[in-house]
Amino acid sequence: LALRTALEMESEQRAVEGAMVAALDAARAAVRAGVPDVRMISLESFDEMPVMRTTQGREEFEEARKEGIVFHTQRGARRFLGDGGRVRAVELIGVKRTYDEQGRFHPIYDESIHEVMDTDTVILAIGQQADLSFLKPEDGVEITPQGTIKVDPETLATTAPGVFAGGDVAFGPRNLIQAVANGKRAALSIDDYLRGVTERPVVHLSVEKIPTRRYVMPEGYEKRRRQPPPTISLDRRTGISEVEVGYDEVEARQQAERCLACHIQTIYDPDKCVLCNRCVDVCPEYCLKLVPLDDLDVDPEIKEAIIAARGLSLDQPLSAMIKDDEKCIRCGLCAIRCPTDAMTMEVFYYEEREALAGGDARALPV
Ligand SMILES: Cc1cc2nc3c(=O)[nH]c(=O)nc-3n(C[C@H](O)[C@H](O)[C@H](O)COP(=O)(O)OP(=O)(O)OC[C@H]3O[C@@H](n4cnc5c(N)ncnc54)[C@H](O)[C@@H]3O)c2cc1C
Ligand code: SF4
Ligand code: SF4
Structure with a gap:
């Protein structure tokens, strides 16, 4: 959604709120659509940004910076200001921290910092939810408290017979690989359903x-180090x-x-x-480490069971390989x-x- 909005709208100034790869995509798409001033606002500091947790994310971040996107970290949008049905500015307050000591999302705001940023478009890249309003109670498709479609994680069957769901609508925002895998899984389950097969697949593990x-x-x-994929020059990054x-x-x-x-x-x-x-x-x-068995902090019952299974006794010196x-x-x-x-x-x-x-x-x- 963010991408489509960015490409279709004409704008001079755009604020993108979020700190995930999706927010970077939206901001970079806005630059390519010709918006001269694109700013990204995030609750997180640079160190806390989810996008900075992976090498690929950091590479995307550097590319965004090269393309001229300006970052406003540790800022939260308090409200949008506008007139005539159009946004004109975002009112921002400071953020002292975004996550608590346990790493849970728990922002603490700093009201002493107050800024107003002029803008004519805002893209919210803070996580989207599926619009499931078309599902009616009589359809029998149950929705979870998180707003996703309830499915059996193995078969992807919903609570309505013959209806299957997968991807973001069933599991929340994830990634393409998981959505494609769900597509395959659902296709197999639908085939089973149509043929009346009720047996679960047998998992076969072979070792060679x-x-x-x-x-x-x-x-x-x-x-060998990871090489970032080659990119085209900045002046060719359009549309x-x-x-x-x-x-x-x-x-x-x-x-x-x-x-x-x-x-x-x-x-x-x-x-x-x-x-x-x-x-x-x-x-x-x-x-690898070879250690005396006595050094292992293992439940005594489990230790005895292992020794008995191997036909050994605790009276003899025994070693264990730790891998x-x-x-x-x-x-x-x-x-x-x-x-x-x-x-x-x-x-x-x-x-x-x-x-x-x-x-x-x-x-x-x-
Ligand atoms: C900006 C952005 C960047 C991303 N970048 C990456 C990335 O780099 N790598 C990665 O792996 N993942 C990325 N993701 C996540 C990835 O796109 C999703 O996890 C994936 O597309 C989910 O696939 P899906 O089939 O479940 O849903 P979607 O791809 O969202 O497909 C759902 C489809 O259903 C249609 N639809 C909705 N409602 C109805 C209705 N009522 N009737 C009929 N059709 C309907 C929608 O129009 C849409 O076409 C990104 C996501 C975003 C938003
Ligand atoms: S344990 Fe793994 S890393 Fe160590 S020598 Fe064997 S194969 Fe190499
Ligand atoms: S597995 Fe045993 S025999 Fe083989 S190298 Fe290691 S300690 Fe020596």
Whole structure:
């Protein structure tokens, strides 16, 4: 909505309120539509702005600044002033802080700061809600207290038989990937509904061990930095021209090589381990550690159950391998260094299958 408004309206001066990527989109679209003076007002300081939490967001912010957008941080709109049905100014007050100590949205205003900003258009980019007024009680589609359509998160079925919903209208503002995934999920559920299939899909997880000698990551992948996508020059950024033109093939391949392949995991087999510590020594990210079992802060019952399951006893000295998969960069060095094949790299495949009569399953289209 914000984008369409920006492109269709003629304006000299525009204020955009918000600090998310959507607000930057609206402000930058206004510049491209030819508005000479675009200002962004946000409750947040620069450090608090949601857009500053990601590299891509910071890049968008820098581009907006280059395009001449002026930022007014730690300001809240108290009211809009206008005459003849047109806005003429925004009255702003100061903001001491936007989030409380727990990081919850809880702005504290500073009335001692009071400003009036002249403007002829205001774009509110502070989160939108779906207009569901067309749904009537007799339709049987229940609405949540948050104003979204109530759905079963697995099937996306609404409370009305045969009606399915997904995307922002069901889950609130999210992103394109999740909306597209919901579209696919809903299509499968609609197919099930029309064919009268009531079984839930069977999740099939397969694991494939990668022979250690074949495991290789691209050279220097862990040092390669993210390159912002190339952009066109400022004077060509008009109308609906595409500003980020995309990587060339060489750069695209290099950027793709930064992927840490998180569907691959290090798998540890304690029965083969000889406690030589080589994997721990070689790990560049310090994500492996061999420790005496007694050092582990684990519920005694769980500890005993693990020991019993392995046919061991607490009387003998026992060790545990601690792995931090969050830090692992899948370099494979631990597996390469392991003399007994106790540490291996294994790839996981996730597939949803349709349950068939007799316990069989059929692969679902992706
Ligand atoms: C300015 C902006 C920038 C964004 N940038 C990004 C981004 O860079 N990356 C990203 O991943 N996500 C981004 N998002 C979020 C992303 O656009 C949404 O999460 C996504 O579009 C949601 O898809 P959807 O199909 O659920 O809803 P929508 O894309 O909103 O589609 C809903 C459709 O339903 C139509 N409609 C509404 N009411 C009715 C009715 N009564 N009858 C018939 N049709 C109706 C609407 O016209 C619309 O076409 C951005 C959002 C905004 C607002
Ligand atoms: S794959 Fe690399 S980063 Fe991960 S645990 Fe093994 S040595 Fe460490
Ligand atoms: S290198 Fe292999 S055998 Fe040695 S401690 Fe690690 S997993 Fe165990």
